[in-house]
Amino acid sequence: QVQLVESGGGLVQPGGSLRLSCAASESGFRLAIMGWYRQAPGKQRESVATITVYGATNYANSVKGRFTISRDNTKSTVTLQMSSLKPEDTADYYCYAKIGLREYWGQGIQVNVSS
Numbered sequence: 001q002v003q004l005v006e007s008g009g010g011l012v013q014p015g016g017s018l019r020l021s022c023a024a025s026e027s028g029f030r031l032a033i034m035g036w037y038r039q040a041p042g043k044q045r046e047s048v049a050t051i052t053v054y055g056a057t058n059y060a061n062s063v064k065g066r067f068t069i070s071r072d073n074t075k076s077t078v079t080l081q082m083s084s085l086k087p088e089d090t091a092d093y094y095c096y097a098k099i100g101l102r103e104y105w106g107q108g109i110q111v112n113v114s115s
Contacts, residue, residue, distance in 0.1 A: 001104075020095075040091040092110055094106050
């Protein structure tokens, strides 16, 4: 079982920045894919950004150019740098990791973009 612990959420004004971090209990080199999903109230969970163990990234169209995902395999961490935040980015953000067919999720962390 892989444990994922998120940190860095909170309240930020529109146009501001926030950095989310996630630490995994498994070696980063075994986590084929790591990433971030989010779920807004009344909406389905959606992929925000993912990154493979080799560094290949994928972003939701809604965050391209504003969010940057990175990972450190030696520290088993994945980070989401969020800039130019919009009220519609408000959601619970979940760290995600995949090994083979097994998927793991963090507990979620709240991001609130509001003035």
